[in-house]
Amino acid sequence: MEKHLNIPISADEIRDLKVGESVLLSGIMITGRDAVHKWIHDTFIDKTKPATQEDLDTLSQLKPILDGGLIYHCGPVVSGLETKQYRFVAAGPTTSIREEPYQGDVIHFLNLRGVIGKGGMGPKTLKACHDAPAVYFHAIGGAAALIAESVTEVIGVHKLEFGIPEAIWVIKVKDLPVIVTMDSHNASLHTSVRDQSKSILNRLIEG
Amino acid sequence: MRDFTQELLELIRLTSTDLPNQVEERLKTALASEELGSAAHAALETILKNVTMTRKNSTPICQDTGTPIFFVSAPTSIDKDELTVQIRGAIELATQKSYLRPNAVHSITGKNSGNNLGDAYFPTIHFQPSANDELSVDLILKGGGCENVGAQYSLPNDELKAGRDLEGVRRAALDAVYRAQGEGCAPGFLGIAIGGDRGTGYAASKEVLMRDPDDHNRDAELDQLENRITTEANELGIGPMGFGGKATVLGTKIISSYRLPASFFVTISYMCWAFRHHKMIVKGEAIDYE
Numbered sequence: 001m002e003k004h005l006n007i008p009i010s011a012d013e014i015r016d017l018k019v020g021e022s023v024l025l026s027g028i029m030i031t032g033r034d035a036v037h038k039w040i041h042d043t044f045i046d047k048t049k050p051a052t053q054e055d056l057d058t059l060s061q062l063k064p065i066l067d068g069g070l071i072y073h074c075g076p077v078v079s080g081l082e083t084k085q086y087r088f089v090a091a092g093p094t095t096s097i098r099e100e101p102y103q104g105d106v107i108h109f110l111n112l113r114g115v116i117g118k119g120g121m122g123p124k125t126l127k128a129c130h131d132a133p134a135v136y137f138h139a140i141g142g143a144a145a146l147i148a149e150s151v152t153e154v155i156g157v158h159k160l161e162f163g164i165p166e167a168i169w170v171i172k173v174k175d176l177p178v179i180v181t182m183d184s185h186n187a188s189l190h191t192s193v194r195d196q197s198k199s200i201l202n203r204l205i206e207g
Numbered sequence: 208m209r210d211f212t213q214e215l216l217e218l219i220r221l222t223s224t225d226l227p228n229q230v231e232e233r234l235k236t237a238l239a240s241e242e243l244g245s246a247a248h249a250a251l252e253t254i255l256k257n258v259t260m261t262r263k264n265s266t267p268i269c270q271d272t273g274t275p276i277f278f279v280s281a282p283t284s285i286d287k288d289e290l291t292v293q294i295r296g297a298i299e300l301a302t303q304k305s306y307l308r309p310n311a312v313h314s315i316t317g318k319n320s321g322n323n324l325g326d327a328y329f330p331t332i333h334f335q336p337s338a339n340d341e342l343s344v345d346l347i348l349k350g351g352g353c354e355n356v357g358a359q360y361s362l363p364n365d366e367l368k369a370g371r372d373l374e375g376v377r378r379a380a381l382d383a384v385y386r387a388q389g390e391g392c393a394p395g396f397l398g399i400a401i402g403g404d405r406g407t408g409y410a411a412s413k414e415v416l417m418r419d420p421d422d423h424n425r426d427a428e429l430d431q432l433e434n435r436i437t438t439e440a441n442e443l444g445i446g447p448m449g450f451g452g453k454a455t456v457l458g459t460k461i462i463s464s465y466r467l468p469a470s471f472f473v474t475i476s477y478m479c480w481a482f483r484h485h486k487m488i489v490k491g492e493a494i495d496y497e
Binding site (some may be wrong): 002020022035074075076077078079089090091092095118119120130138140141142143144145146148149162163164165166177179181189190192193194196197198200201204205206 | 227232249250253254256257260263264266267269270271272305307308309310312317318319351352355368370377378380382385388389390392399439442443444445448449450451469472478479481
C-alpha cells in the first residue's frame with residue numbers, strides 16, 4: 001500500500017508517483033522555510049544580494065544533499081541547544097504556499113526531486129514539478145511528535161542566525177509519512193478540492 | 208503577592224502537550240465520518256495518534272506553539288504588573304524546556320529573540336476584573352498557519368452579496384472557510400465576532416473560542432447560526448488537511464459587539480484542529496487546571 005522511497009530519489013521514481021499515493025521517505029534532507037527560500041533566491045538565483053564566502057560555503061555543502069533530494073518546509077522544536085546534542089522534539093510541516101514565489105526556481109536551481117509541506121502550492125510550483133520532475137509531498141499538519149520520531153538524527157545546522165524555526169537543519173529520516181498531493185503530471189489535489197468547494201460555496205450562498 | 212511562575216509553567220506545559228478531551232472527541236467523531244482508506248481518514252488517524260503520543264511524552268502537539276494568548280480574570284488583590292512578570296518568566300522557562308518553540312521574531316531585523324519574549328504584545332496578555340475572589344488564567348496557543356487564514360469582512364460585501372445582517376455573516380464565514388482550504392490545518396474551529404472595530408473584532412473572535420466547545424450560545428438565533436455554519440462548512444468538502452472529505456469545521460462560536468453606525472465587521476479567527484486551550488484557576492490556596 002505505502003511506497004518506500006530513499007533519498008536521493010530518481011527522476012523515474014518521481015514520474016511514477018501519482019496524486020493520492022502514500023509514501024514513506026527515508027534518507028537525508030534539510031528543513032527550509034521562509035528565510036531559507038528567500039536567501040537562496042536572492043543570493044544565488046536573482047543575485048540581488050551579493051553572496052558572501054560563507055553563503056558560498058554553505059551552498060556547496062548543501063548542494064550534494066539536495067541533488068535529487070528534498071526540502072522540508074518545517075520549523076522544528078529542537079532540544080539540546082546548549083550542548084549542541086540536537087534532537088527534534090516536534091517537527092510537523094509549515095504552510096507551504098508562502099514559498100510559492102520562490103519554489104519553482106529553487107527546485108530547478110538545486111535539482112530537487114520535491115518538497116514536503118502542508119496546504120499545497122500554486123501553479124508555478126506545479127509547473128516546476130512537471131518540468132523537473134518533482135512532486136509535492138504533503139505531511140500531516142500538527143502531527144509534530146509523530147514526525148519527530150521519524151527523524152533519527154540531526155546531522156547539522158546551517159544559518160542558525162535565522163533562528164531555530166528558520167534555520168537549515170540537516171536531518172536523517174526513516175519512514176517519514178507523506179501523501180503525494182501534487183505530482184509531475186500536472187495533477188494537484190489542492191486544485192481539484194478548491195474547484196469543487198467553490199461550486200458548493202456558490203450553491204450555499206446563492207441557493 | 209504569591210509567585211505563580213511554576214503553576215503558570217504547568218499551564219503552558221499542559222496546553223502545549225495535552226489536547227483538551229472535548230477536542231479529541233470531536234476528532235474521533237470526524238474520523239468515524241470519513242471513508243476508510245481515504246487520505247482524510249489517514250490524516251485524522253495520524254492526528255489522533257499524535258495526540259496520544261504528546262500527552263504521554265509531554266511534548267508539543269504541534270511544533271508551531273504559536274502566539275501564547277492569555278486571558279486573565281483577576282481580583283483586585285492581584286498585582287497585574289507582577290503577574291505579567293511571572294507569566295513572561297514562565298514563558299521563558301517553558302521555552303527552555305522545549306514545551307514552546309522560540310517564536311518571537313523582530314519584524315524589522317528578522318531576529319528571533321530566542322526566549323519567546325517580544326514587546327508588550329508577545330506573549331499577548333488580556334486582563335479583566337474578576338467577578339469573585341478567583342484568579343483564572345486561560346491560555347490558548349494559536350499557531351501561524353491558522354492565524355494567517357483568519358479574515359475580516361467589511362459588510363456590505365458586493366461580491367458575496369453579503370448585507371449587514373446574519374445572512375451576511377453566514378456568507379462571510381463560509382467564504383472564509385473556502386478561502387482557508389486546508390491551510391489552517393483543517394478540521395478547525397471558527398471564532399466569529401460580529402461588530403466592534405477592526406482591532407476589537409479580532410480580539411473578540413479569539414476570546415469567543417474560550418467558550419466550552421459543547422456549550423450553546425445564549426442567544427437562540429446565534430446558536431442556530433453557529434450550528435448552520437458548522438454544518439454548511441462541512442458540506443464544502445474541503446476535509447482534513449484540505450485532502451477532501453466530510454470534516455472541515457468542528458465547531459463555531461459567535462459573539463456580537465457594538466459597532467459604529469458606519470462599520471459592520473465580521474471577523475473570523477480560524478483555530479486549527481490542534482486547539483490548545485487550558486485554564487488555571489486559583490481559589491484561595493487551591494490551584495486547579497481544566
